[in-house]
Amino acid sequence: MIQVNEESRSGWCILAVSGRADAEAAEDLENRLRGAVERHSQVAADFTALDYISSAGLRAVLQAARAAEQRGVRFAVCSPNAGVRRVFDISGLGQVLTIQGELPC
Amino acid sequence: LADRGHIGLKACLAVWHNQAFLGAAEFRFNGEKSELQRLAASVERFCREQPLGEGAEFDLNLVLEELFVNAVEHGGCKGMDDAVRIRMETAAGGVRVTFEDRGAAFDPAGAPAPDLRAPLEERQPGGLGLHLVRTLARDLQYERAGEWNRVTLVLR
Numbered sequence: 001m002i003q004v005n006e007e008s009r010s011g012w013c014i015l016a017v018s019g020r021a022d023a024e025a026a027e028d029l030e031n032r033l034r035g036a037v038e039r040h041s042q043v044a045a046d047f048t049a050l051d052y053i054s055s056a057g058l059r060a061v062l063q064a065a066r067a068a069e070q071r072g073v074r075f076a077v078c079s080p081n082a083g084v085r086r087v088f089d090i091s092g093l094g095q096v097l098t099i100q101g102e103l104p105c
Numbered sequence: 106l107a108d109r110g111h112i113g114l115k116a117c118l119a120v121w122h123n124q125a126f127l128g129a130a131e132f133r134f135n136g137e138k139s140e141l142q143r144l145a146a147s148v149e150r151f152c153r154e155q156p157l158g159e160g161a162e163f164d165l166n167l168v169l170e171e172l173f174v175n176a177v178e179h180g181g182c183k184g185m186d187d188a189v190r191i192r193m194e195t196a197a198g199g200v201r202v203t204f205e206d207r208g209a210a211f212d213p214a215g216a217p218a219p220d221l222r223a224p225l226e227e228r229q230p231g232g233l234g235l236h237l238v239r240t241l242a243r244d245l246q247y248e249r250a251g252e253w254n255r256v257t258l259v260l261r
């Protein structure tokens with residue numbers, strides 16, 4: 001289960017994602033991230049309160065990042081906890097996505 | 106001599122004490138993705154009882170979810186009752202996991218590795234889950250036992 005709260009700040013759409021990005025929640029996560037990418041020019045996924053991610057959650061983020069790239073939208077993954085960050089790194093996505101310790105604004 | 110005997114007894118007691126608290130837990134799951142919630146709750150309880158830290162719980166969850174989802178979505182376990190059996194036990198320096206499923210014969214240790222250096226637009230969605238399993242697990246072994254796939258591994 002995940003929860004997503006969306007807000008706009010200084011030209012960025014910020015999606016605060018909390019809970020568990022597992023195979024059950026992945027579709028929901030992808031839809032929320034892609035929805036934001038379709039409506040905004042700068043999107044930040046705030047993972048501060050994301051407890052867990054699996055490969056299904058990673059794929060959701062990857063698909064959203066691809067959609068952003070195709071549309072010329074800036075897309076950033078922000079402040080994942082150590083466990084989530086490690087999953088990004090092991091998968092190699094840490095190198096192809098913009099992952100930053102802090103929110104852009 | 107008496108002193109050495111005393112140390113020996115203490116060592117024995119320590120071993121006995123540890124074994125008494127070495128824990129194991131077994132769970133069965135149907136071949137439905139909605140079982141992931143119960144899987145996560147089972148892992149959480151096991152880790153609390155041992156006790157094991159947050160890092161160990163994260164890795165256990167991750168490895169078990171990847172194996173489970175793979176069996177359900179690609180192994181033909183979808184819709185099957187009692188499709189998966191999972192055993193977790195604390196072992197020296199980690200957790201020993203036995204994951205069994207009644208899906209088609211499949212060796213996760215032999216699955217092809219994804220191209221981790223591919224640029225974003227060339228990324229293939231498959232293969233990541235098993236890559237995570239192979240990276241985190243030590244001593245990953247597979248055997249086919251009757252109608253069951255049996256994967257054993259150790260997490261540290």
